[in-house]
Amino acid sequence: MTTTVLIIENDPGSGPGRLLDWIAQRDLAPVIVRAHAGEPLPATSDGHAALILLGGGMLPDADAASPWLPAERELLRTTVERDQVPVLGICLGAQLLAHTFGGEVRGQYGLPEKGVTELNVLPAAQDDPLLAGLPSTVRAVESHQDQITRLPADAVLLMSSQRCAHQMLRIGRSWGVQFHPEVSAARVTAWKPESLRAWGFDPAAVVAEADRRAAELEQTWSAVVGRFLDLARSGTPDLPGSGRTGRTVSGATVGP
Structure with missing residues (x-):
């Protein structure tokens, strides 16, 4: 069994966070490629159990300032089109998934989201391998001004929020989330107050809400990401409407 998870880091300020703990809990090991530091990206995801694309402050086609992005998009395209392994794109990673597939x-579209945000879980999530059993609303940490404004034709929309219509999507065995499941409440307390004020947020209120929701965030996203990692370990899932068959997703308790 393949036991490594390939993680592409696009920004030194947007690392894997809690993903490392959740990966270790499943006896998997991270292989982190720091693309922002010039580390070369592999051409395929062969030899790994999953691919995770992390966030960053650039747009998914900002190739001049971030010259590794064409290789990252090609890695993503190859992985998804060949159905090599499950994919999770976080923030910029979700935007790369949407952009790459049309x-x-x-x-800087619409209003920014920063800190703990309420998400609406849409009907399509009811039989999604990662989200089945979630309540109609959940919360996650957000940190973005850019957003997906149109989904690819074959994407399934799974979550939305008041300020951002496209919070979570799925294409085949690839999921993209605009929010940050890997960010803990403790990480939010380290955000610079001046940056929060510049985005129109009260720093004290953002930190207080993160502290109040810390246990809830851990419970919800450790279970959801855990399901993703279980898929990585077990092989191709039976996705709704995909016609694929595979091993059953192992159970996980998803928090309120």
């Missing part, structure tokens, strides 16, 4: 991403 969607649209716009910079």
Whole structure:
């Protein structure tokens, strides 16, 4: 069994966070490629159990400033089209998924989201391998001004929020989330107050809400990401409407 998870880091300020603990809990090991530091990206995801694309402050086609992005998009395209392994894209990673497969991403579009945000879980999530059993609303940490404004034609929309219509999507065995399941409440307390004020947020209120929701965030996203990692270990899932068959997703308790 393949026991490594390939993680692409696009920004030194947007690392894997709690993902490392959740990966270790399943006897998997991370292989982190720090693309922002010039480390070369592999051409495929062969030899790994899953691919995770982390966040970053750039747009998914900002190739001049971030010259590794064409290789990252090609890695993503190859992985998804060949159905090599499950994919999880976080923030920029979700935007890369949408952009690569025909969607649209716009910079500084709409109102920003920063800190703990309420998400609406849509009907399509009811039989999704990662989300089945979630209540109609959950919370997650957000930190973005850019957002996906149009989904690819074959994408399934799974979550939305008041300020951002496209919070979570799925294409085949690839999921993209605009929010940050890997960010803990403790990490939020380290955010610079001046940056929060510049985005129109009260720093004290953002930190207080993160502290209040810390246990809830851990319970919800450790279970959801845990399901993703279980898929990585067990092989191709039986996705709704996909016609694929595979091993059953192992159970996980998803928090309120």
